[in-house]
Amino acid sequence: MYEIRQKQRQELRKKKWFRYALLAIGIFLFCQGSSLLTKNFGYASTSVIIGIILHSASVGHLCQRIFKMDSSNLANAAMIFSLIIVAFISYSKSLYIILIFLLDLVSIFVYILVSFINFRSRKNRQE
Structure with missing residues (x-):
């Protein structure tokens, strides 16, 4: 039973839309949590942290793919940091x-920009 569930999870991760869904959920959670930080800090901070984790998990793979x-x-x-x-x-x-x-989209743009600069500097070092 565990092996079947593990196989289903791996098949789901291989689908193209999975990382996009993770990023969309991360953006939603981060935006909602950030807007509620002044009203309900406990719930909102958890939402912000989960949103940041989902950003971290999905943006790198999407940047590689795109x-x-x-x-x-x-x-x-x-x-x-942003x-x-x-x-x-x-x-x-x-x-x-x-x-x-x-501002969330700007932070994703910061990721792409820093990744591009890092990619170019590694490419120049190899030459």
């Missing part, structure tokens, strides 16, 4: 959910 670049730990750290800054700003100053969503 841009054909290797994911880097530096880019992942930059994205997590997401934490967005969460802290939304905690200290109540932001609208649309603005949080746009």
